[in-house]
Amino acid sequence: MKLVAPVSRHDEVEMLAAAGADELYCGVVPREWVDRFGTFGVNRRLFSNLKDLETLARVIDTAHELGRSVSLTLNAQHYAEEMTGALVDLAGRHAELGGDAVIVSDPVVVQEVARQVREVRVHVSSLASCHNTETARFCKELGARRIILPRHVTLAEIREMSSAVPEIELEVFGLNEGCVYEEGACHSIHLPVRLGGAICEGGYEVQHVREDGCDLTPGETEAFVVNERAYRDWVEHRFGCRLSLTELPFGPCGLCALPFLAGCGVVAVKVVGRGAPTPRKVKSTALVAAIRDEVGRRSDADVKRLARAVRKRSNLCDDGFMCYYPDGR
Amino acid sequence: MDFALSVCMIRNLPSALQLGEVVARIHFGNEFCERLVPTTRELEAAIEQTRDAGKAISLLTPMASDRTLRRLRGLFEILPDGAEVVANEWGALRLLAREFPLLAPVAGRRLCRMIKDPRLPSPDWTRLTPHGVYSGRFLDLLSTFGVRRIEVDVPPFASAADLRASSMKLSVHAPYGYVASGRICRIGSTGLGRGEKFVTAHACAKECLSYVSGMTRPEAAPGADLCTFHRGNTLFYRHSVEMAHALVDAIDAAAVDRLVIPRDWHEARRTG
DSSP states (O other): OEEEEEOSSTTHHHHHHHHTOSEEEEOBOOHHHHHHHSSOTTSSOSSSOBSOHHHHHHHHHHHHHTTOEEEEEEOOSOOOTTHHHHHHHHHHHHHHTTOOEEEEOOHHHHHHHHHHOTTSEEEEOGGGOOOSHHHHHHHHHHTOSEEEOOSSOOHHHHHHHHHHOTTSEEEEEEESOOOSSOGGGBOOOOOOGGGTSSTTSSOOEEEEEETTSOOOOHHHHHHHHHHHHHHHHHHHHHTOOSBOTTSSBOSOBOGGGHHHHHHHTOOEEEEOOTTSOHHHHHHHHHHHHHHHTTBTTBOHHHHHHHHHHHHTOHHHHHHOTTBSOGGGO | OEEEEEEOSGGGHHHHHTTOTTEEEEEEEOSSOGGGOOOHHHHHHHHHHHHHTTOEEEEEOOOOOHHHHHHHHHHHHHSOTTOEEEEOSHHHHHHHHHHOTTSEEEEOTTTSOOOOOTTOSSTHHHHHSOOOTTOHHHHHHHHTTTOOEEEEOOOTTOOGGGSOOOSSEEEEEOSEEEEEEOSSOTGGGTTSOGGGTTOTTOOOOOGGGTEEEEEEOTTSOTTTSOOEEEETTEEEEEOOHHHHHHHHHHHHTTOOOEEEEESSSSSSOOOO
8 A cells, every 4th residue: 555645845754654644645846837827726725835936846756766756736626717727837837847646626627637647646635525435436437547536435435436436546645743624615715813814613602403493492402502512522633733742643544454454455544744844744654654664564453453552542542533544342 | 588496305495386487496305414305205295296286306316326216216206207317426317317207307406516614714725626517518418317407506705707607597596505425414413322333324413403503613713614504414604795695606607507506505594
């Protein structure tokens, strides 16, 4: 199983490769894009992109020297019509620089890049929300080679898609940065903190009302209070963008599911967080690599135990609040 | 232009059908939650009641796992020829095109993506992330699946470019738009133990049919946000006066072919 890690600076390439990354993914917003469209929206991140195309070229060269591949993200929530050609051009530029793949969210862009830039593989972004075999086949028909599955899929669903559509590769989330909603069905903007930040991060107060117009009973009120408390705890662990006391990443995790996923034929596992500090990226990558490397060497049960042990948060493994694949607990 | 009422629960269908000839069509089902996909019996009843009332029917479908797609396939089999199916993901469209060519697929608002953040302080933010709902290539791709109609929300700071005529007929939802939806349901986890809460495809007691959740941001300036609420797994906003005006302008310009109005899954419904 390949390990896919995020890179936002050239000097991270060697560190991430040494930590166990097989593939790197990154974004770049060319100056001509900003000049032409007046936006940074080439991909999902307004920040955390490589500085420029020259840096992308250096990242590709260094990665290739180390035997690693590089994918470029073209996965904004959506694009204006006139941007499609520019995205195809950017994919072509990536190919000219030696880049290996592009990560694309928009089906029209998937189709156009697959048709016009045959030198790069097209990976469908998680933002495309592929949740079933019919959608997987649709992606394949568009020309995609790999699908990055959304965060909120069960292991059983992954197994069914992998089994039914073996001709397309599947990549899954392995560590860090969760979402509360379905990424491809969230039409908000991650605003600056002073304007509210991510819409799901808990800035709202909630008032539950009965549809029949009656007041909530004391039992209902208590149940909602308990649920809201648990919800805020869960959301906090969706956004575990910190280091724990053990200095290991403390966000959503799918490590204990790696044996199952590898057994399903999933080809790649992803570490999330282009915007994270370099030490966090490196530690995250090393953590996933340490577990991934044991798959096949040890029994599945042993790997699962090891994964739980390295997190040192068995309570969060038990309740699933830090878990990408809680059906695998 | 015609009017459609969307009805989530079969028990609310009879009252919707009594609203007279102005309502030409019933959208039955739910666009957001797999747990609210109607049963075969419920859909059969809805088909019969709408037919008897002289209305057309559209089946609403959510984002779907394979398990849900299998349920939907069973529902597609009992729909009458020509019935609409509002698909909210590409897999459902593919299934319809391959196996149910006599049904009329519609691209739902989950496929027609726009920025719809109810907190945005100005339209400058939406300009940073422009949409391509009316782009020729996108509509061409939809048309390969037999789609002839698309559905959209009225986004905050809506302009004529957001609600405009194209090669597709246009349905617009009013007076609410949706911001975000997911497979994990906050209120649907209320009755679950800690280890079962907030898990993909968890069970629920369909709390969303009995409760609605008002959402307010204490840190927002008064009146700065659109009125926001949660129904089940989905966050919605209510149109502002300015957005309503934009919709009226689009109707006056003959860009809108159909208005879709929710009957029983919104902030204001009270049964008592």
